[in-house]
Amino acid sequence: MVEKQYTITDEAGIHARPASALVGSISKFQSDITLGFNGKQVNLKSILGVMSLGIASGSTVTIAADGTDEEEAMAKIDEVLKAEGISNQ
Amino acid sequence: MTSPLSGIAASTGIAIAKAFRLENPELTVEQLQVGNPAEEIARFDAAVAQSAAELEVIQEKTAQQISDKEAAIFGAHLLVLSDPELIGPIKERIVTDSVNAEFALQETSDMFITMFEAMDNDYMKERAADIRDVRKRLLSHLLGVKIQDPSMIDEEVIVIAEDLTPSDTVQLNAQFVKGFITDIGGRTSHSAILARTLEIPAVVGAQNAMATIRNGQTVIIDGLEGKIIVDPDAATIQQFEQEKSAYDAQKAEWAKLKDEPTISADGQHVELAANIGTPKDLAGVLEHGAEGIGLYRTEFLYMGRDTFPTEDEQFDAYSKVLKGMNGKPTVVRTLDIGGDKELTYLDLPKELNPFLGLRAIRLCLEMPDLFRTQLRALLRASVHGNLKIMFPMIATVEEFRQGKAMLAEEKAKLLEVGIAVSDSIEVGIMVEIPSTAVMADVFAKEVDFFSIGTNDLIQYTMAADRMNERVSYLYQPFNPAILRLVKMVIDAAHKEGKWAGMCGEMAGDDIAIPILLGLGLDEFSMSASSVLKARAQISRLSKQEMASHTGHILALSSSQEVEAYVKGIS
Known part of the structure; x- marks a missing residue:
């Protein structure tokens, strides 16, 4: 399993557009991917799950991937978070 | 004529057309x-x-x-x-x-x-x-129930619906749909936002529109006031048709001015800028054709959270604004906290007179780490646009020198480690304390620009708390005392070849504009939605003519006299 923490820097937090880009980009991976925030964990492949967390700017979230393509999935997530301006680290 | 309905004005404009009811099909689900x-x-x-x-x-x-x-x-x-x-x-x-x-x-x-x-x-x-x-x-x-398809509408109508889903709304053909009314929803609902994008009038939250309006009835929708009139008589139709053409003519005039510079009737250019609080306000600035940002209030970055924003977070926000403005002047005001603006995580002792206390630049000089973090973020972002930095609440020349020295130190440190910083950042001050207005000739030798903050300048000059209703009559923007201070600041700037702007509410006021134009103000910064209206007003005013009245105006004895006189000449 690989796990990484991110600080959300988009001043609008995780809204529909960036959330769609993130969820849309990882649906093809086999690994189980979760997003943890504030003690709750959701499936990162679920747009409703991601939006339901109501993540605001400045929050720290944990993303974990577990499966055969976990490294590739994590690399993709890194790329999308930066490209969409959701997080810069 | 049935009694008028009303709701929330969600998108401005007036439309008169036949009603088209968009019915929700019965989608009853049984187990x-x-x-x-x-x-x-x-x-x-x-x-x-x-x-x-x-x-x-x-x-x-x-x-x-x-x-x-x-x-x-x-x-x-x-x-x-x-x-x-x-x-x-x-x-x-x-x-x-x-x-x-x-x-x-x-x-x-x-x-x-x-x-x-x-x-x-x-x-x-x-x-x-x-x-x-x-x-x-x-x-x-x-x-197997067919949903009514709004894209099939092929005559001019006003759509009436209980609610419009996002997919309903984008299928409305703006060529035929002249406006819409929904029973539920608010100003931020998707349909309201889209109506503003499409520039068709809309009233939402009308509650009883579906219950009262029948297909084919003539409906007037007034998206300025949120009024709906069903089956109007001929006189009412005529009245609204006149209002509609007046509104449409005004909108057409403003739209023509959107990408134009602000030029007075005698050919003098002034800059019309917008005030913003967050990078999200950029869209409005560009939409309304502002020529720059005259006041970016950075305190919103610090509010509504539990910790100070990091240098990187600030850098991101400032860069976004500077890039978005694409080389147009962008005046960023450093942190203005204290007074009525508190930060929960900055545990400052309660003061008896917060408006006369440790706030704005005073607080920043007292807490240099906080200030230097912001200055570094600004310096790093400076390569992305035309940045001007402004210190708020400056009372003495010494305060300005201290702030500017810290800025120079942070710049030197950044350059030392190879981080690029713009070489042409102007550094100016807000003029909102009478001592600074009076000493403007001395300040003008050291600052790159002035921006007059009228809200505070008025309350400090008149010694009247603007939140206190019992003395609110003393909050007089047109009092000759205020106008004389404004003149001193503008004249002092021009004598040293500097520019003077104004970023208080007064800059967008239609009585103040002729006076300020005549006094020679170079930059007017206001809420974005006032920019086009102000540009239209200035295009009809002669700067030279307004200047010929200033001597008389400054010699008047009261705010009321000034107001009456300006109404007579503009």
Whole structure:
């Protein structure tokens, strides 16, 4: 399993557009991917799950991937978070 | 004529046309036992596939006809259709309870709708509407009920609906749909936002429109006031037609001015800029054709959170604004906290007179780490645009020198480690304390510009708390005392070849504008929505003529006299 923490820097937090880009980009991976925030964990492949967390700017979230393509999935997530301006680290 | 209905004015303009009721089909869901769950799942999968195909068409059409941003909504709808946390439980429910797909869909999606509606955030609450929209589409396929297609409308109408889903709204053809009225919704609902993008009038939250308005009745919708008139008589129609042409003419005049510089009737240029609080306000600045940002209030970056924003967070926000302005002047005011603006995580002792206490630049000089972090973020962002830095609440020349020295030190440190910083950052001050206005000739030798903050300048000059209703009569922007101070500041700037702007509410006021133009103000910064109106006003005023009146105006004895005189000359 690989796990990484991110600080959300988009001043609008995780809204529909960036959330769609993130969820849309990882649906093809086999690994189980979760997003943890504030003690709750959701499936990162679920747009409703991601939006339901109501993540605001400045929050720290944990993303974990577990499966055969976990490294590739994590690399993709890194790329999308930066490209969409959701997080810069 | 029936009694007028009313609601929330969601998008400005006036329209007169026949009513077209957009009815929601009856999509009643019954719970049924099914014998073959596998067949039921196949039926559900087929409905998902049909809905996805429809959404792809709508998404493409929206991207072509409206914008990629609006089209993205349907990208999100497509993701909902393939969401494992929604589709998975629906299928499980079909199998474990042997129920029909409609019922499983209804029950499962209800859970999500309830969850989003309960969220403490208007934006997230609106997302419940997206889930309802997707569900309605799926149900129509499962039940074989045809949904009324608003894109089929081919005559001029005003659409009346209980609510418009995002997919209804983008299918409204702006050529025929002259406006719409919904019974529910608010100013931030998707349909309201889209109406403003399409520039058609809309009234939302009207409550009884569906219950009272019949198909084909003539309806007047006044998106300025939120009024709705059904079956108007001839005189009323005539009255609104006049209002409509006046509004349309004004809008056309303003639209022509959007990409134009601000030029007075005698050919003098002044700069009209906008005030902003966050990078999100940029859209409005560009939409209203402001020539720059005259005041970026950075304190919003610090508010509504538990810790100070990091240097990187600030850098991101400043860079975004500077890039968005694409080389146009952008005046950023350093942190203005204290007074009526408190930070919960900055535990400052209570003061007896917060407006006369440790606030703005005073606080920043007292807490240099806080200040230097902001200065570094600004310096790093400076390479992305035309940055001007402004210190608030300067009372003495010494304060300005201290702030400027810290800025120079941080710049030197950044350059030392190889970080690029712009070489042409102007550094100026807010003039909001009378001592600074009086000493403007001395300040003008050291600062690059002045920006007059009228809200505070008035309250400090008149010694009247602007929040205290019992002395609010003393809050007089047109009092000759204020105007004389403004003149001193402008004259002092010009004598040293510097510029003077104004970023208080007064800069966008239609009585103040002729006076300020005559006094020679170089930059007027106001809320973005006032820019086009001010530009239209200035285009009709002669700067030279206004200047010829200033001697008389400054010699008047009261605010009322000034107001009456200006009304007479402009």
